[in-house]
Amino acid sequence: MHLFNMSTNPKDLQNTLWEAANPLRGSAVDRTDWKGYILPLLFFKRICDVWDEESAEAIAIYGQDDPGTFEEMHRFQLPQGCHWKDIREASVNVGAELKRAMQEIELANPNTLSRVFGSADWGNRENLSDELVKDLIEEFSPIALGNSDVETDILGDAYEYLVAKFADVTRRNKAGEFYTPRSVVRMMVEILDPKEGETIYDPSCGTGGMLLAAIEHVKRKGGDERTFFGKIFGQEKNLTTAAIARMNLVLHGIEDFQIEREDTLRQPMYTNSSGGLATFDCVIANPPFSLKNWGRDIWENDPWGRAEYGLPPENYGDFAFVQHMIASLNPGGNSRMAVVLPQGALFRKSAEGKIRKALLEADMIEAVIGLAPNLFYGTGLAGSVMILRPNKPAERQNKVMIIDAASLFRKGRAQNFLDPGHGQQIVEWVQVFEDVEDRARVVSLDEIRQEDWTLNISRYVLPPIGEDIPPLPEAIAAFKQALAEARAAEDHLRDVLNEGGWLNE
DSSP, X not given: OXXXXXXXXHHHHHHHHHHTTGGGTTSSSOGGGTHHHHHHHHXXXXXXXXXXXXXXXXXXXXXXXXXXXXXXXOSSOOOTTOSHHHHHHOOXXXXXXXXXXXXXXXXXXXXXXXXXXXTOOTTOTTTSOHHHHHHHHHHHTTOOOSTTTSOHHHHHHHHHHHHHXXXXXXXXXXXXXXXOOHHHHHHHHHHHOOOTTOOEEETTOTTSHHHHHHHHHHHHTTOOGGGGTTOEEEEESOHHHHHHHHHHHHHTTOOSOEEEESOTTTOOOOBOTTSSBOOBSEEEEOOOTXXXXXXXXXXXXXXXXXXXXXXXXXXXOHHHHHHHHHHTBOSSTTOEEEEEEEGGGGTOOHHHHHHHHHHHHTTOEEEEEEOOTTOSTTOOSOEEEEEEOSSOOGGGTTEEEEEEOTTOOEEOSSSEEOOHHHHHHHHHHXXXXXXXXXXXXXXXXXXXXXXXXXXXXXXXXXXXXXXXXXXXXXXXXXXXXXXXXHHHHHHHHHHHHHHTTOOOO
């Protein structure tokens, strides 16, 4: 394994960090839990390497006889006996020693590193023997992660790469709860166009990718990300994922932010001085699709008054998140929000239909973007992005831009991808806000009313008739062939079940 420096190829670092997880392969630790061990270990190594750099700098400048100045050189405190080398030298109860060191670092830095290491059970020797923990420590030990070795952005990007890899490994196990493809995130952020100093809030922030993308957007436009210090807010239900979000922000150089852990729909953590919800300039989220048991009982008499447009059904929490986000928008000025929704939320009737109608009548919805299927980790469903703005510009009032972007994707072996060019095309359509043949339409509220308030993409934008559609006789012949094959397969299955005694006829 190689040491890395500032010129390190990001891919080399990413691959090396992923290979450092080798000791967990074949262990008793479930693959869905790997991230809860590898990512905190990466962060612990990073903290210790930065501490060593700052110590060397202080000694070079002030010598070793000025402990007060020495302490001021550090951005955080590393208690005695809690350094990486201390854990590396441990011979027994290595996991317990590692856990103790992480807990003491959190306690010593309550404002910046509180709860960043998550809840991994390092002391469980049935899952993690001393030998296994030492192997993990040795895999990471040669990787230099100080500021002079790797740029903060490179390490942060490598970190997000690991999150994506864990999502790939666990894609059949709710991976989509904590990772949204970066191209989709960037497209949403480009549409919202956050400005220097605006407050940014993600009520289901996962690993913090959308918050980071908002900051990166401002940096790309020449802004100063420091204007966001104290103005970045996120909430995440999952303890491990919330810890990853904190680590991720710190690794990207953001030191003044708030990430709270709690169920947003049941217990929103950001309130104002009068007890109502705190409000923000930009709100962005990819909540869980059609969440069941989301807290409807609380919303029947919601203390924060979020059911202004209607009470969502028990088994679909999509419009609960939408209404929470609306209630979290600054009531005046240019506040706006972007939310990922399953496409079913665009046309389902009953309670959701009534909420959708109320939002449209209030002229809150600015754009609806239908995406290709199988873009998101953890689900093959086609998603959509809804853009809402309480105070639309005059030229956009009483109109909704509806975009069919289902054909904008690159097909992968197990998953489709929205490439940067696809995302940029969608952003440009929203910015121009004009009809695009076969792709997008600016639809009046009167027309939507005539369609019974549905936002089903195909009601307004029809895809072009492709040249690859076969003539009708060929299509009929292919259908008959497929039907015959299906019936033959059904007969064969029945024979197999009969032979096995599964059917009694």
